Amino acid sequence: MPVPPDPVLRAAARWLERLPASGAARLRALFTAHSEFSDITPIQYEAAYAWIQDTGLLDNLHSEVPARRRVFDSAIAHSSAPWLPDADLLVRTLDELPEDALRAAASLGLSEVEAFGQLSAVWGKVDTQERSRIGAAGELALVGLLEVSTNARVEHVAAWSDGFGYDIAVHAAQHSAHLEAKSTTRRGRLAVYLSRNEYETMRRDPEWELVAIRLASSLEPEAVATIPKEWIAAQAPADGGAHGRWESCRLDVPPDVPVPGIPRVAEALTGKASALLNGAAGWPG
Structure with missing residues (x-):
């Protein structure tokens, strides 16, 4: 799947930040009624909830990793980006960060330096899992x-x-x-x-x-x-x-x-x- 649009990424981070303390129904009402959250539409909030469910982010709501970093990692890992399998060779400097990774980082308030470090970690995890699967086969x-x-x-x-x-x-x-x-x-x-x-x-x-x-x-x-x-x-x-x-x-x-x-x-x-x-x-x- 491609990297979700910016509003969906930001909505996903809001879900993850608040779900440990509130139920999904209460948060839906909050996101719909409170002016603080009106910059994102109810449809985009629902799309974000479905996305964090599909990517497994709902399985560990009490992670100590900040929500925006978890959302960025998941957006990259599940993006099927053609550059990701060879990111160790293709993305060696900040100047080589792909546009979709830069966009996701900017929407979540991450700097280019933070995005570069997160991308390296994501590649390492994805590469290890893929090598294990391909190696066994x-x-x-x-x-x-x-x-x-x-x-x-x-x-x-x-x-x-x-x-x-x-x-x-x-x-x-x-x-x-x-x-x-x-x-x-x-x-x-x-x-x-x-x-x-x-x-x-x-x-x-x-x-x-x-x-x-x-x-x-x-x-x-x-x-x-x-x-x-x-x-x-x-x-x-x-x-x-x-x-x-x-x-x-x-x-x-x-x-x-x-x-x-x-x-x-x-x-x-x-x-x-x-x-x-x-x-x-x-x-x-």
């Missing part, structure tokens, strides 16, 4: 592809523990593979979040591979590729001293780095193997 998709395309035994080890340093174990007659799956639905960008445990597992386990899965919006797999371990090792950060240690990092993978398919499981592929696993489908950048 990608793991299951890769498990399914391996089960129907190989004669190997496939174990989804991440389903019972996240301590292995990889998600899927493939046990074939000649060799095994330990696959760490990273998924995306984005075109033109592949951002991989790597934990220290995954990185250390890569360094000591010759069977470890980082596999990228590109999913369609329907979460069906479209492409599969392997990220070379040498490239990962060259990009990973280094600990700066005896008392500092990185625990996770983000790797932005250029489109020419992924190797289509999973070469390590090539010997286990059957005659009806998916083109995604043998590399025939390629890896669209």
Whole structure:
């Protein structure tokens, strides 16, 4: 949904400020009859109430976060703005704040500095939730592809523990593979979040591979590729001293780095193997 009009945003903040102490019926009467609130129409108040209900803001009326900040966060998070998934790259300075975010901030009395900080927090929350959803779908998709395309035994080890340093174990007659799956639905960008445990597992386990899965919006797999371990090792950060240690990092993978398919499981592929696993489908950048 788009960012609501300014009067609806201001009305939403008024609802949230007063609902903890008054019922909705009493507030409707107040907003309709009192001249202090006549700058917003009854229809706009009702639209605002429906919006805060739809976005879940009514579920925590006693939050300590100021109402106007909660309204701004929800307006951005539920806006489906095309820039939001890549806000970490697109909005790096105050001058790059999108018009819809600036408008929402101004209507709620937030400064550009406040809006920038709130937007960063919103992006982080939305990105984390989306990565979790896409990541789970990608793991299951890769498990399914391996089960129907190989004669190997496939174990989804991440389903019972996240301590292995990889998600899927493939046990074939000649060799095994330990696959760490990273998924995306984005075109033109592949951002991989790597934990220290995954990185250390890569360094000591010759069977470890980082596999990228590109999913369609329907979460069906479209492409599969392997990220070379040498490239990962060259990009990973280094600990700066005896008392500092990185625990996770983000790797932005250029489109020419992924190797289509999973070469390590090539010997286990059957005659009806998916083109995604043998590399025939390629890896669209």
